[in-house]
Amino acid sequence: MHSLPIFPLGGVLLPGGRMPLQLFEPRYLALAQRLAAEPEQERRFGIVRIRQGHEVGEGAATELHEVGCEAVADAMALAQAGAGAVVHLVARGARRFRLEGLDEDAGTPYLTGRVSWLREGGEDDHGLDELCSRVLRAHARYLDAVGAGADPVEARPGQLAYRVVERMVLDPVDQQRVLEGPDAADRLRRVLTLLARETAIVERFGALPTPPDPGGASLS
Known part of the structure; x- marks a missing residue:
């Protein structure tokens, strides 16, 4: 079991992906201060999607999903705004983890979780090449439709599902389902289902997907 600072969000960070964040609440400014004190490669925390509640405000996130993504702070900058200090941070997705529980005795103003790292697994599956080809063909059709x-x-089989999802317009609910896939083959199959659904909607009804509001996924 490992201890990890937890950052609840309405959005989803995927392994290998990047997400800009703005930290302005006192508890998350304290987290930023902790990260800044660490060596660059040790500036790590966990991003977990909120299942119930919202991002801003004390105790706003009342329930979290079980699977999240470790975030590495690749860049940090402090700025002064009218309401006070704001830390701009670029998070890079690293390892997936399961949130086993919250450490109520951590003594931190932000949430601290007890996590276990999830194995990616399945990259040596001989059926992955065909699945990857099917996903790429389906993604090309989706792009043409929209x-x-x-x-x-371009990504290795274990990362392909994440990279395709990043190039789709999806609700965070769907992104979370892909993040929770137990192995590469399962994630690719989930993405195939999403591609088929989204492409069918566009081709049948001519309704282009509307990007979700990015504000809730980047502010806290």
Whole structure:
């Protein structure tokens, strides 16, 4: 079991992905101060999607999902705003973890979790190459349906599902389902289902997906 500072959000950070954050609440400014005191490669905390509640305010997040993503603070900058100090931070997704519980005795103003790291697994599955090909073909059809152009997705099998999800317009609920996939094959199958659903909606009804409000996923 490992101890990890926890940052509840309405959005989802995926392994290998990046997320800009703005920290302004006193408890998260304290977290930023702790991170700044660590060596660069040790500036790590956990991002967990809120199941019930909201981001801002004391005790706002009343229930969290069980699976989250370790975040490495790749860049940090302090700025002064009208309401006080704001820390701008770029988080890079690293390892997935299971939130086993909260450490009520940690003595930190922010949440501290007891976590166990999740194994990615399944990259040596011989069926992954075919699954990856199917996902890439389905993603190309999705992009064509929504009228978007993009460079080809290049990622190893264990990361492909995450990279494709980043290039889709999805609700955080769907992103969380992919994050929770137990292995690469399962995540790829979940992404195939999402691609088929989203492409069918666009092709049948001509309704382009609307990006979710990014504000709730980057402010706390």
